[in-house]
Amino acid sequence: MRASLAAASVLLLTGCSVSLPRPATTSAPPAPAVTSTAPAPAATGRAPRQTFEVDTRQLRLRRGADRPLPVTIWYPDADAGRLPVILFSHGLTGRPGDYAPLLERWASAGFVIAAPVYPHTSGGAERFDALDVVNQPADATYVLTEVLKLDRRAGDALRGRLATDRLAAAGHSAGGITTIGLFSVARDERLDAGIVLAGSALGVGLGFTGPPAPLLFVHGQRDSVVSYASGQAVYASVPWPKAFLTLPDGDHGQSLLRDGNEAFDVVADSTLDFWRWSLYGDADAKRRLPDDAESAGLGRLDDKLG
Secondary structure (H helix, E strand, O other): OHHHHHHHHHHHHOOOOOOOOOOOOOEOOOOOOOOOOOOOOOOOOOOOOOOOOEEEEEEEEEOOOOOEEEEEEEEEOOOOOOEEEEEEEOOOOOOHHHHHHHHHHHHHOOOEEEEEOOOOOOOOOOOOOHHHHHHHHHHHHHHHHHHHHHHHOOOOOOOOOEEEEEEEEEEEOHHHHHHHHHOOOOOOOOEEEEEEEOOOOOOOOOOOOOOOOOEEEEEEOOOOOOOHHHHHHHHHHOOOOEEEEEEOOOOOOHHHHOOOOHHHHHHHHHHHHHHHHHHHOOHHHHHHHHHHHOHHHOOEEEEEOO
């Protein structure tokens, strides 16, 4: 598996990170403890309509001596009931803060986002190794397990606030590979849905397995790092409900993920309505997806969500 990654590692190293400025963040003070630990309800069919202010916090995790996994968590600052949890994976040489505009947008709509820094593929890694991507699906599963424990931790700001039965994974580039791995070679059967941003199946294969989970792919047709064709190949192999958002003028990251441009709004709106549908069961959000994708004529959607 490591050998299959070697041929493409140089290409990935040239541009997998979105190279965005990293905004300064501060941890929010702990919220009052929530006493309820009842199981999360089934999807209600209606996602929150309001926009929440967002808090961030840091969680220090470690999966073995060589795998520190510091995690940034974005979450609504108000009690909005139990919230779906999304595990987000960064690209090579990236860090969670690089994706803050998108992740904050998701959190402000009623989701909890947990984004680890992977030990050997992140920007600033002491021992960088692009081939370590194959170990990241296991890291992601570990992080998700530890984050869900906060729902039962006395005094924690997220106690009683996590919908532990509504879970998803998303990632960009090498993080997209990690995400595909969570639905294939390292299937985490707790996951209900996923989003792959400019990803491929390099090193993790196309053997999707486990219970059906809807997947949304987003890819720029001018991506010079992870080819559009490789994203399409993964999409073609998915046996479950799926959709593919093509951005004809999109590159590998900047035009997709940098706030302040129309392409970013297309990605943010489309991914949010996909989450609202797949994790809240909001049928209105699903109906909005084609319009989200084709806003301003910047994208087109292949919709096989059913």
